Amino acid sequence: MQLNIKYFGLLAEITKCNEEPLNFSETSVSELLDVLFYKYPELKTKDFQVAQNNEIVTEETSVLGTEIALLPPFSGG
Amino acid sequence: MERYQRHIVLSEVGQSGQDKLSNAKVLVVGAGGLGCPILQYLAGAGIGTLGIMDFDIVEESNLQRQVLFGMTSIGRNKALAAKERLEDLNPTITIKAYPEKLTSKNTLELFKDYDIIVDGTDNFETRYLINDAAILTEKPVVYGAIYKFEGQVSVFNYQNGPSYRCLFPIPPKEGSVANCSEVGVLGVLTGIIGSMQANEVIKMILGFDDVLSGKLFCYNSKTTQTSTINISRNEKVFEDVLSGRNVLHDNNLSVSCDSPIQEILVEELYEKENIQFIDVRELHEQPQLDLPNCIQIPLNRIEQSLDQIDSTKTNIVFCQIGNRSKTAVGFLQKQDINNCYSLKGGILALIKHLKIQTS
Numbered sequence: 001m002q003l004n005i006k007y008f009g010l011l012a013e014i015t016k017c018n019e020e021p022l023n024f025s026e027t028s029v030s031e032l033l034d035v036l037f038y039k040y041p042e043l044k045t046k047d048f049q050v051a052q053n054n055e056i057v058t059e060e061t062s063v064l065g066t067e068i069a070l071l072p073p074f075s076g077g
Numbered sequence: 078m079e080r081y082q083r084h085i086v087l088s089e090v091g092q093s094g095q096d097k098l099s100n101a102k103v104l105v106v107g108a109g110g111l112g113c114p115i116l117q118y119l120a121g122a123g124i125g126t127l128g129i130m131d132f133d134i135v136e137e138s139n140l141q142r143q144v145l146f147g148m149t150s151i152g153r154n155k156a157l158a159a160k161e162r163l164e165d166l167n168p169t170i171t172i173k174a175y176p177e178k179l180t181s182k183n184t185l186e187l188f189k190d191y192d193i194i195v196d197g198t199d200n201f202e203t204r205y206l207i208n209d210a211a212i213l214t215e216k217p218v219v220y221g222a223i224y225k226f227e228g229q230v231s232v233f234n235y236q237n238g239p240s241y242r243c244l245f246p247i248p249p250k251e252g253s254v255a256n257c258s259e260v261g262v263l264g265v266l267t268g269i270i271g272s273m274q275a276n277e278v279i280k281m282i283l284g285f286d287d288v289l290s291g292k293l294f295c296y297n298s299k300t301t302q303t304s305t306i307n308i309s310r311n312e313k314v315f316e317d318v319l320s321g322r323n324v325l326h327d328n329n330l331s332v333s334c335d336s337p338i339q340e341i342l343v344e345e346l347y348e349k350e351n352i353q354f355i356d357v358r359e360l361h362e363q364p365q366l367d368l369p370n371c372i373q374i375p376l377n378r379i380e381q382s383l384d385q386i387d388s389t390k391t392n393i394v395f396c397q398i399g400n401r402s403k404t405a406v407g408f409l410q411k412q413d414i415n416n417c418y419s420l421k422g423g424i425l426a427l428i429k430h431l432k433i434q435t436s
Contacts, residue, residue, distance in 0.1 A: 006304070008295060009224040013361070018300060042359075045377045047249035051306045056244065069304060071295070073245045074222035074229050076262055077111045077199035 001025065005036070006069040014042045030059035032068065048072040080169065081123055094283045095123065099170075101282045102190065104128035106179055106207060107197035108155040110267030111221045111274065113145040115195055118275035120163040123170060124282075127163070128191060130175040131155040142264030179203055181325040184210040193278055195219045197271065201248045202324075208233065208241040209323035212315060217281060217290075221274040226263050226299040228270035231289055231308070232277050238290035239310040246314060260397075266298045338407045341393065341418035343430040353390040355417075356424070357405045358397060366395075366424055376401045379408060388414045395420035395427065 006019045024032060029050055037044045049056055053065035084090045084098075103124050105112050108131040119127055135143070135150040135158055143155075150158040156174040163172050177183070179198075184206060188194060194216050196207050204222070211218045217235035221228065233240045273296075277289050295304040317323070346352065354371035357379065374382045376396070386392060386409070394402040394409070394417055402419040409417045420427060 008297075009227055018297070018302070045375070047245070049244060054305060055307050056309065069306065071293070071306065072224075073201070073249055074224040074227070075199060075201050075204065076223040076260075077107050077109055077197050077221070077267075 001063070002066065003032075003063070004067050006067070008048075008070065009072045009074055011043065011046060011048060011070050011072055014046070015040050024063065027062055028059065029057055029061045029063060032063055033059065036070075043070075046072060078169075080167070084122070089285075090283060097282050097284070098123050098279065099125040101192055102126040102128070103193045103195060103278055104130065104187065104191040105195045105197055106130045106203065107199060108143075108145070108159045109133070109139065109197060109199060110142045110223070110262065110264070111197035111271040112155075112195075113143045113159070114268045114271030115197055115221075115275045115278075116159055116163060117145060117166070118272060119278060120167045120170060120172070122275075122279055123167065124278075126171045126173070126191075128173045128175060128187070129156045129159050129163075130177070130179055130187070131159070132176060132178040142262065142267045144268065179206060181206060184325065185214060188214040188216050191216065193217055193219065193281060195221075195274055195278060197221060197274070204241065205248050205324050209318050209325055212240055212318045213323070213325070219274045219277045219281075221270045223262055223266055223270055225260055226266060226297060228266055228273075228296045228298070230270055230273045230277070230294040230296075231292060232281070233290070235281065235288060235290040237310065239308045240314055240318075242314040242318070243311040244293060244308045246311075263298055266296075269296065269298065338403050338410065339415075339418045340399075340403070340406075340421050342421050343426050346393065346420075349391045349393070351390050353387060353392050355386070355392055355394045355405070356396070357394055357401050358424075362397065364424060364428060366427070376405050379405055383412060383414075386414060386417075388416055390416065392417035393420055394418065396423050398423040398425055 001024050003022045003024050004019055005022050007015045012018050049071045051069040053067050081095045084095050085092050101124050103119055105115050108129050133155050135146045135153050135155055137151055140146060145159045145162045154176040156176045160172045160174040188210050194207060194211055196204060196218055198204055207218055211234045218233045220231045220233055280288050291308055293306045293308055352370060356371060356373045357376040359375050360373060394405045396402040399419060399421050406417050406419040
């Protein structure tokens with residue numbers, strides 16, 4: 001499955017891109033995160049939520065969508 | 078009234094809508110980058126009672142984005158300076174300034190006097206306090222937050238919609254997200270995000286259908302990309318806050334750090350011997366301190382890296398400007414590593430000092 005992963009805020013600084021395509025054959029969000037953590041170890045130290053096709057999902061959710069977003073909290077004002 | 082003629086001619090507003098705005102009471106917490114445009118448009122729109130809360134003082138570095146202030150505001154309290162400017166903009170409304178910090182003691186009482194709370198703060202501690210107090214007092218919150226070129230906007234706790242904790246259940250690890258003064262922010266972005274927050278306030282008061290509740294709007298000013306993410310209401314979050322598991326009643330859930338923290342000025346470093354510098358910024362952050370007695374331990378890894386810290390040395394902990402290093406030293410002191418100091422002003426102060434010494 002070809003996914004498009006979007007990174008927001010400081011996560012995009014770690015991955016050095018706002019979005020990227022990813023070939024993914026596993027099933028859950030948690031397994032997808034393992035792939036991303038392997039690729040970008042620093043991501044593991046950050047707080048963020050995952051959205052699939054614009055819906056917030058949990059780690060147990062199956063990856064069925066094509067658009068994945070990693071959203072960190074922002075504190076600035 | 079001539080003042081609101083451009084509103085009243087809009088069929089969606091009219092005199093009745095303008096009357097709703099005049100009867101509304103809105104509290105804006107934080108009169109900074111977001112707070113200034115929020116306040117400017119809400120005062121212009123004729124919000125009948127406008128509360129402004131900010132304990133902070135206007136500095137020159139604020140003027141790049143905090144549009145209510147000018148050179149004559151420098152050194153003044155933001156809430157009071159904003160009130161004065163807004164009273165000139167619209168003398169027909171009531172403006173109340175609260176030149177103090179929002180705390181677990183004053184929040185509930187204050188929120189009761191307002192219909193809508195607007196979050197224009199710059200730290201997680203206050204954001205979670207606003208969220209939890211808004212749940213307890215049943216007030217909607219218009220949320221906005223920024224990071225460099227990116228902003229988030231949403232409306233929480235509105236008509237059975239989700240709250241901030243439904244999106245981010247717990248405060249992030251201390252120091253894992255840097256603030257504006259450390260990483261910078263594009264001035265105009267605060268204007269865009271703050272204006273969107275003011276817009277949501279007005280939509281709610283006018284009773285428009287499509288309030289940004291249950292959705293997180295994300296905007297990137299560099300790429301002009303937007304995303305809207307749906308957020309579901311999590312009942313457990315509300316039950317927890319209502320049953321006392323909230324930052325107002327349980328200090329362990331707060332992100333603040335109260336213990337006295339040892340700090341040191343750059344000039345005082347010469348009095349110390351056997352110095353070990355510890356850089357607690359993220360590895361990619363610039364400028365780097367190129368010294369043999371400097372090690373890097375990003376703040377969020379300090380707990381796992383205690384074995385790298387030699388308590389027989391004078392540990393000088395630094396970050397960019399001295400905030401994260403304070404958190405780190407607070408943590409080390411709790412581990413009984415007491416020979417450590419947070420460098421005031423961070424690496425920026427150190428480099429400035431070294432340049433003066435070598436020039």
